[in-house]
Amino acid sequence: MTSSSSHDRLLDRLGEVAVRIGLNIAPGQQLLITAPLDAVPLVRRITEHAYRARASLVTPFFSDDEMTLARFHHAPDAAFDVAAGWLQGGMANAYRDGAARMAITGGNPVLLSNEDPDRVARANKASSLAGRPAMELITNFAINWNIVACATPAWAAQVFPDDAPDVALARLWDAIFLASRVTVDDPVAAWTEHNTTLHRRADWLNERRFAALHFTGPGTDLTVGLADGHAWAGGSEPARNGIVCNPNIPTEEVFTTPHALRVEGHVRATKPLFHQGTLIDGIEVRFEGGRIVETHATRGLPVLERILATDEGASRLGEVALVPHSSPISRSGILFRNTLFDENASSHIALGQAYTKCMLDTDGQTPEQIVARGANSSFIHIDWMIGSAEINVDAITQDGGREPLMRHGEWANPV
Amino acid sequence: MTSSSSHDRLLDRLGEVAVRIGLNIAPGQQLLITAPLDAVPLVRRITEHAYRARASLVTPFFSDDEMTLARFHHAPDAAFDVAAGWLQGGMANAYRDGAARMAITGGNPVLLSNEDPDRVARANKASSLAGRPAMELITNFAINWNIVACATPAWAAQVFPDDAPDVALARLWDAIFLASRVTVDDPVAAWTEHNTTLHRRADWLNERRFAALHFTGPGTDLTVGLADGHAWAGGSEPARNGIVCNPNIPTEEVFTTPHALRVEGHVRATKPLFHQGTLIDGIEVRFEGGRIVETHATRGLPVLERILATDEGASRLGEVALVPHSSPISRSGILFRNTLFDENASSHIALGQAYTKCMLDTDGQTPEQIVARGANSSFIHIDWMIGSAEINVDAITQDGGREPLMRHGEWANPV
Ligand SMILES: [Zn+2]
Ligand SMILES: [Zn+2]
Ligand SMILES: [Zn+2]
Ligand SMILES: [Zn+2]
Numbered sequence: 043m044t045s046s047s048s049h050d051r052l053l054d055r056l057g058e059v060a061v062r063i064g065l066n067i068a069p070g071q072q073l074l075i076t077a078p079l080d081a082v083p084l085v086r087r088i089t090e091h092a093y094r095a096r097a098s099l100v101t102p103f104f105s106d107d108e109m110t111l112a113r114f115h116h117a118p119d120a121a122f123d124v125a126a127g128w129l130q131g132g133m134a135n136a137y138r139d140g141a142a143r144m145a146i147t148g149g150n151p152v153l154l155s156n157e158d159p160d161r162v163a164r165a166n167k168a169s170s171l172a173g174r175p176a177m178e179l180i181t182n183f184a185i186n187w188n189i190v191a192c193a194t195p196a197w198a199a200q201v202f203p204d205d206a207p208d209v210a211l212a213r214l215w216d217a218i219f220l221a222s223r224v225t226v227d228d229p230v231a232a233w234t235e236h237n238t239t240l241h242r243r244a245d246w247l248n249e250r251r252f253a254a255l256h257f258t259g260p261g262t263d264l265t266v267g268l269a270d271g272h273a274w275a276g277g278s279e280p281a282r283n284g285i286v287c288n289p290n291i292p293t294e295e296v297f298t299t300p301h302a303l304r305v306e307g308h309v310r311a312t313k314p315l316f317h318q319g320t321l322i323d324g325i326e327v328r329f330e331g332g333r334i335v336e337t338h339a340t341r342g343l344p345v346l347e348r349i350l351a352t353d354e355g356a357s358r359l360g361e362v363a364l365v366p367h368s369s370p371i372s373r374s375g376i377l378f379r380n381t382l383f384d385e386n387a388s389s390h391i392a393l394g395q396a397y398t399k400c401m402l403d404t405d406g407q408t409p410e411q412i413v414a415r416g417a418n419s420s421f422i423h424i425d426w427m428i429g430s431a432e433i434n435v436d437a438i439t440q441d442g443g444r445e446p447l448m449r450h451g452e453w454a455n456p457v
Numbered sequence: 458m459t460s461s462s463s464h465d466r467l468l469d470r471l472g473e474v475a476v477r478i479g480l481n482i483a484p485g486q487q488l489l490i491t492a493p494l495d496a497v498p499l500v501r502r503i504t505e506h507a508y509r510a511r512a513s514l515v516t517p518f519f520s521d522d523e524m525t526l527a528r529f530h531h532a533p534d535a536a537f538d539v540a541a542g543w544l545q546g547g548m549a550n551a552y553r554d555g556a557a558r559m560a561i562t563g564g565n566p567v568l569l570s571n572e573d574p575d576r577v578a579r580a581n582k583a584s585s586l587a588g589r590p591a592m593e594l595i596t597n598f599a600i601n602w603n604i605v606a607c608a609t610p611a612w613a614a615q616v617f618p619d620d621a622p623d624v625a626l627a628r629l630w631d632a633i634f635l636a637s638r639v640t641v642d643d644p645v646a647a648w649t650e651h652n653t654t655l656h657r658r659a660d661w662l663n664e665r666r667f668a669a670l671h672f673t674g675p676g677t678d679l680t681v682g683l684a685d686g687h688a689w690a691g692g693s694e695p696a697r698n699g700i701v702c703n704p705n706i707p708t709e710e711v712f713t714t715p716h717a718l719r720v721e722g723h724v725r726a727t728k729p730l731f732h733q734g735t736l737i738d739g740i741e742v743r744f745e746g747g748r749i750v751e752t753h754a755t756r757g758l759p760v761l762e763r764i765l766a767t768d769e770g771a772s773r774l775g776e777v778a779l780v781p782h783s784s785p786i787s788r789s790g791i792l793f794r795n796t797l798f799d800e801n802a803s804s805h806i807a808l809g810q811a812y813t814k815c816m817l818d819t820d821g822q823t824p825e826q827i828v829a830r831g832a833n834s835s836f837i838h839i840d841w842m843i844g845s846a847e848i849n850v851d852a853i854t855q856d857g858g859r860e861p862l863m864r865h866g867e868w869a870n871p872v
Contacts, residue, residue: 070535082494082521089524093531098539100528104519106497109504113515116508118484124513126487128554132547139543 049215055224056190057087059291061095063233063278064188065142066287069096074136076103077146081192084146088190097142107153107196110319114157122164125172134175140283143180143187150196151379154319163348166318170352170421181423183279183399186287189382191218200379221292221371221383233278233288240277244296246457247274252437255362255447257389259433260310261326266362266391267304269416271402274298279399294371294386297363299400301416303332305359312388313427316379320345325426332358334393349393355420361392361400367431367451381425389429389448394420464630470639471605472502474706476510478648478693479603480557481702484511489551491518492561496607503559503605512557522568522611525734529572537579540587549590555698558595558602565611566794569734570757578763581733585767585836596838598694598814601702604797606633615794636707636786636798648703655692659711661872662689667852670777670862672724672804674848676741681777681806682719684831686817689713694814709786709801712778714815716831718747720774727803728842731794735760740841747773749808764808770835776807776815782846782866796840804844804863809835 061067073092077085082104089100113121137143154162170177180187193214195207201217202210219225223232254267276296278288311325324340334357339346350357365372365388372387396417398404404412413419435448446454476482488507492500497519504515528536552558569577585592595602608629610622616632617625634640641647672679691711693703726740739755749772754761765772780787780803787802811832813819819827828834850863861869 069533072539072541079497079519086521086523086527090527090531093527093536096533096536098532098536099541100524101541101544102519102521102524104494104517106501106517108501109515109517112501112505112508116505117513118511120485121508121511121513124487126514126516126551128547128551128556129516129544131550132543135546136541136543141543 052215052219052224053084054087055229056219056222057084058091059222059224059229059233060088060144060188060190061091062230064190064288064291065144065186066285067092067095067097067142067186068285070098072136072139072141073097073100073144074103074133074141075100075144075146076105078149078192078194079104079106080194081146081148084192088144105149107150110153114154114161119161122161123168125165125168127172130172130176134179137176137179137185140185142185145187145189146192147189147380147382148192148194148197150194150319151200151316152319152321153196155321159320159344159348162318162320163345167352167421174421177395181395181397183281183397185283186281186285187289188287188291189289190222190291191380191382193218197380201376217374217376217378221374221386223292237277237288240293240296242457243453244274244276247296247298250437251440253440254304254438256436256438256444257309257428257433258436259430262309262428262433264307264309264329264428265305265438266359267301267416268362269299269301269396269401271415272299273400273402275397275400290382290386292371292383292386294369295363295365295390297361297400299396299417300359300362300391301332302355302358302360302396302413302418303416305329305332308336309391309428311426311428312430312433313377313384314341314379315424315426316381317345317349317424322346334358349422349424352422353420355418356394356422358393358418358420359391360394360396360418360420360423361425363391363425364389364435364448365429366448366453367429384427385425388427389433389435390425390427392423392425394418394422394424467630467634467639468499469502470644471634471637472499473506474637474639474644474648475503475559475603475605476506477645479605479703479706480559480601481700482507482510482512482557482601483700485513487551487554487556488512488515488559489518489548489556490515490559490561491520493564493607493609494519494521495609496561496563499561499607520564522565525568529569529576534576537576538583540580540583542587545588545591549594552591552594552600555600557600560602560604561607562604562795562797563607563609563612565609565734566615566731567734567736568611570736574735574759574763577733577735578760582767582836589836592810596810596812597697598812599697601696601698601700602704603702603706604704605637605706606795606797608633612795616791632789632791632793636789636801638707652692652703655708655711657872658868659689659691662711662713665852666855668855669719669853671851671853671859672843672848673851674845676725677723677843677848679722679724679744679843680720680853681774682716682831683777684714684716684811684816686830687714688815688817690812690815705797705801707786707798707801709784710778710780710805712776712815714811714832715774715777715806716747717770717773717775717811717828717833718831720744720747724806724843726841726843727845727848728792728799729756729794730839730841731796732760732764732839737761749773764837764839767837768835770833771809771837773808773833773835774806775809775811775833775835775838776840778806778840779804779850779863780844781863781868782844799842800840803842804848804850804866805840805842807838807840809833809837809839
């Protein structure tokens with residue numbers, strides 16, 4: 043629990059870190075913020091810091107869980123194939139004209155768990171389709187962008203179900219402030235140091251140029267081939283508009299592009315996946331030639347199957363990421379039920395679209411050439427967690443050799 | 458004062474009237490809602506009623522007074538020439554694709570009164586310019602649209618400054634519910650009857666085809682020539698998409714298009730004007746050849762002068778409207794400090810853009826041809842009040858005759 047004035051100070055710091063470290067917003071930039079209604083106080087702090095950093099115009103888009111549910115409860119069936127293409131198109135235009143993007147996460151992780159999975163899937167697909175032009179500018183890293191979290195009562199109730207609402211909310215805020223490194227005396231210095239650590243690990247992996255990663259553990263024996271000319275990334279990085287930003291706050295991962303055709307074996311998820319308001323638990327899948335050919339889940343299987351059917355790339359991998367099991371988020375022992383946190387507590391893989399920035403020498407290459415090197419293409423990008431203290435990772439070298447990369451969830455060698 | 462459950466019932470009715478009478482939303486239509494953050498409960502009622510009426514997708518845009526002020530207090534000076542053209546363009550695309558529009562009014566009427574008038578004017582101009590394509594679809598009545606009001610603490614404090622905040626808010630809600638005709642047993646029937654009354658008055662005026670209106674009273678001796686082939690409108694009307702809607706809730710006016718070149722004489726405003734967060738009081742202007750050639754105001758003169766300088770059409774009239782002084786809003790005796798209410802308590806004129814629907818036989822005519830008939834063109838449309846119990850209006854007939862139209866603010870002849 044934090045006192046009210048201490049909460050206000052930490053909220054202001056989170057806003058400052060999101061603007062200065064997360065976005066590193068440039069003078070004259072416009073800023074688009076998407077946020078749940080409960081995030082109004084954080085959005086106000088972010089807005090003030092953005093204007094102090096000489097942003098020209100901050101435009102917030104607040105979403106409301108009640109309005110989302112009203113659609114599922116009262117709208118006609120045909121509505122679920124409709125999306126706000128005009129708004130997604132407008133946002134894509136904003137990014138092309140130089141705007142930065144901030145997404146505030148914190149909605150109810152199971153908002154749609156009791157809704158018809160078919161309608162949920164259709165609504166998600168319509169919205170992914172409409173959002174593709176904007177999403178491409180994000181996955182191509184054309185602009186500086188950032189995701190940061192806001193505790194909300196509905197999210198806190200899911201994370202700390204045994205606590206009173208105000209206690210749960212305060213505990214979730216404490217966890218967010220800690221993971222976002224704003225509880226230290228000088229958050230900006232802490233982030234600079236943290237970025238250096240992540241850069242060192244990514245640089246070391248880039249020097250080694252491994253051919254594949256082999257994950258083993260309970261229920262898992264998975265070989266993830268890496269794309270030709272893959273690049274490891276982690277921490278702060280320059281977007282294509284030249285601005286060095288930290289797309290995720292918090293972030294603990296180093297990550298790269300798997301080869302879409304070279305993933306073999308089976309893998310068991312180590313945490314449930316909360317995707318667009320639905321819960322998918324007990325995931326086990328088997329890959330052949332890069333493609334998922336067998337799918338199990340103890341909960342939410344219909345939703346998972348619909349996700350995999352989105353398009354050709356939805357059943358192949360677009361990202362593989364390594365996170366030591368001793369990361370601060372993991373050590374907190376909290377299952378956040380939110381990808382931004384859970385993926386930074388655990389090594390993970392992502393179904394769907396690859397990040398162009400995780401491929402070397404793409405300048406001048408066509409999208410087809412980049413795909414031919416193994417980078418997956420899809421409307422979706424969904425991370426799910428496969429790391430734990432029981433997982434070992436071996437690196438396979440280009441000449442077929444093998445060396446330990448992680449043991450019991452920890453890096454086998456320091457950098 | 459209303460009890461909490463009675464408030465909830467009236468709020469729900471206001472949402473229903475806004476959707477069914479205001480928009481008359483069609484199955485499959487998308488709906489865009491702009492609203493202050495304090496309007497969340499009303500937006501939720503509107504959203505549910507829209508989905509029940511088979512809307513496909515409701516997208517809310519919430520604005521926040523604190524974020525608006527943060528820009529004036531912290532953003533760099535160049536920011537005030539920037540607007541969200543990408544968003545206005547996206548909204549225009551939504552309207553072209555058939556979406557309906559709901560605007561919820563209720564912000565602080567004097568939010569920007571202490572800010573630099575030059576910056577306020579520049580920000581308004583940038584936003585009017587960016588919003589022109591969307592605004593044209595509204596003024597052309599291409600789509601069904603509606604403005605409805607939500608009481609907010611900041612607005613209530615301006616209307617009832619001597620009351621405690623909760624009393625002021627409850628009194629403002631009571632006034633809104635009453636003026637919006639949702640306190641009767643059957644609001645839909647009440648609106649049908651009210652629309653019939655307004656249609657009868659507009660039909661009578663259209664049959665008479667007067668050449669001009671002559672307003673006289675304290676400080677006022679103004680002749681407003683009417684455009685060639687002007688049409689009087691009032692109450693519900695079909696938009697060009699075929700949907701019969703009530704653009705304003707409440708509405709008490711019948712209104713038409715003045716001739717942009719044929720306004721002569723001087724006029725004194727009978728109420729202060731609250732425009733985009735600034736107050737302009739004690740307005741007196743003189744027209745020659747349709748154009749304002751002399752401008753006085755006891756408060757906010759710099760803002761008024763900047764408004765008139767927006768473009769050529771900003772100092773000419775685009776609307777003249779007649780409202781009997783005995784209208785329910787006027788009888789309430791409340792100065793609402795909000796145009797939607799104050800213009801429906803008083804005869805008024807509007808600077809700037811004319812409504813195409815207030816011109817006969819425009820199908821197949823170019824914008825230039827419509828302008829040649831006297832319909833004014835401008836980025837702005839700003840209503841201000843010139844009616845009171847002390848104002849008489851004579852109608853000038855096409856052959857130069859004169860007959861009494863309003864005496865002491867009331868219609869001289871029943872219809
Ligand atoms: Zn990742
Ligand atoms: Zn990812
Ligand atoms: Zn009017
Ligand atoms: Zn008007």
